[in-house]
Amino acid sequence: MAEPVAVPDAVRRRRFPARFLLLPPVAALGLVFLHPLALVLWQSVSPNGGGHSFAAYTDVFAQAAFRDALRNTVLIAVGATAGALVLGFFLALVIAFVPFPGGKAIGRFIDIFLSFPSFLITLALLFVYGSTGMANGLWTGATGAARGPFDFLHTPWGVLLAEITYFTPFVMRPLLGAFSQLETAQLDVAASLGARAPRIVRQVVLPEALPSLAAGGSLVLVMCLNEFGIVLFTGAKGVTTLPVLVHSKAILDGDYTGACVVAVVNIALSLALYGLYRTLTTRMEGDRRARA
Template sequence: MTGLVFEAAAPARAGRRPQRVRRARLWWLLPPVVVLLGFFGYPLVLVAVQSFTSKSGALTLSVWGDVLGSAEFRDAAWQTVLLALGSTAGCLLLGTFLALAVAFVPFPGARALARLVDTLPAFPSFLIALAFTFLYGSAGVFGAGGFLYSPWGVLLAEVTFYTPFVMRPALAAFGQVPAAQLEVAASLGARPGRVLRQVVLPEALPSLASGACLVLLLTMNEFGIVLFLGAKGVTTLPMLVYGKAIVTFDFPAASVVAMVDVVLSLVLYAGYRRAAGAMGSGGGGGGAAVDKA
C-alpha cells in the first residue's frame, strides 16, 4: 500500500521539479535583464522621448518633420550611405584579394601578415586617422594635403581599418575548402580562374557576406575617423548627432538623428545576423562540379 502511495506521488514530484528549475532560471535571468534595461533601455527611451519634445518642452511631431525635411539631414544621410557602401566594397575587394593571397599563394611573411590582420582591430580607429595625417597631411611625409581632408581620404582610412573584418572570415572560409575539390577541378583541366569562381568563392560566399554586413554596420556608425580627419564637407549621421548635441545644444534634433541611426543600425544588424546564420549552416555552394575545360 505504501509503495502505491509513493508511486502515485512520484509523477507529481517529477512535474514540480521542472517548474522549480524554470523558476530558478528566471531568477538567474533577472539581474542581466535589469542591468540591460537600466544601462541601455532607459537611455534609449529617454532619447526617443526627447526626439518628440520641442525646445519648449511640449510633446510634438514637428521636430521629426523639421529634421527629416532639412537639407542638412539629407546630405548627412546620403554621405553616410555613400561612405559606408564605398568602404564596404573596398574592404570586400581588398580583403578577399589578401585572403586569397595568404591562403593559396605561398610567400615569405604570409603568417606574419595574417597575425598583423588579427591585431589591427584591437587598435582604436582614430589611430589610423592619426597615421594618415603623418603620411598624407599638409606637413606629412607625402604631403597629399587636400586629398586627406576630402571624402576620398575618409574612404581610404575606413578601408584600411576595416579590411581585416572581411579578411579574417574569408581566411577561415578558404581554409575549409576541401583540397580534394581543388585537385579534382585541376585534374579536369579547369584553369585557376575557373576554380576560383566555381569552387573557392562559392564556399566562402557566406563568410564574405557576413564580413561585408559587419563592415557596413560599423562604417555606418564610424565617428572617430571622420572627426579626427576633419574632412571638409563630410558630415555623416554620427557627426550630425555630435554637432547638434555638443555644438548647438539642439538635443531634440540630435535625438531624432540618433533614432534614425539606431533604426538603420538595427536593420543592418539583422542582415548581418542573417548572413552569419547562413555561414554557420554551411550555405556555400562550392560543391558544384567543375566541367572539363
C-alpha cells in the first residue's frame, strides 16, 4: 500500500491564505455598492413622519409624473437601443468587411469614443443642430430666414438622436471583435456559390454576430434606462425620465423618500433586464453548442 505523499510546509502556507482572497473584494463591494443600496431601500420604506411602511410606494405610483417618467424611460431606452443596434451593425459591417482608407483608424477611434462623457456628445449636437447651431446658421445665411428649420433637440426625438449617437459605439465594439474572428473562407465559399451580399449577411454573418448583438444591446438598454446627462443637457421640455425624476424629487422637492422609491423602481428595471439578458445568452449559447 502506497504511503501518502507529504505536503511541504511551504505549499501549506501558500494554500491557507487563499481562502481569504475573496474577502477584500467582497468587503469593497459591500461598502461601495451594497451598503448604499441597502440605505436607499431602507429610506424608501421610512416616511418622513416616522415608522416604516410602503405608503410612499403607493403615493409615488399614483402620481401621473411617475407614470409619465416610467413610460418615457422605457420608450426612449427601447428606441435608442433599437437604433443603436441597427446603426452599429451596419457601421461594423462596413468597417470590418469593406476595404477603404482609414478603416483601422476609425476602429481605433471607436475605442477612444467609448471614454467620452455623454454630455459632450449632447453639446456637440447642440453646436450642430441647436437654434443657433451650424445647420441653422447655414440655412439662415443661404435663405435670409429669421430662423432655421432645425428645432428638435429639445423634444423626445432630440434625446433619442443623442442617445443613439452616443451608444452606437457600445454596440460596434463587441461586433468588431466578433467579425475579426469570423473565418473569411465562409464568406468566400458563400460568394462562390452565388449568394448575394444580403443573403451572406443574413445566413453567415448575422448568426455569428447574435451573441455580440445581445451583449451590446443589453448593455445599451441598461445604460439608457439610467441615462441622466443627455436628458438634462438637451433641455427637452416634458421629457422626464426616472433618473431625472429622482433628481427633481431629491434636490428640487426635498422628497428623499419619494426619490428613493423611484430609484428602487429604476434599480428593479435594470436587474430585471440583466436577468433577461442572462437567460437569453444562456439559451443562445446552448443552441449554438447543440448545432455544433
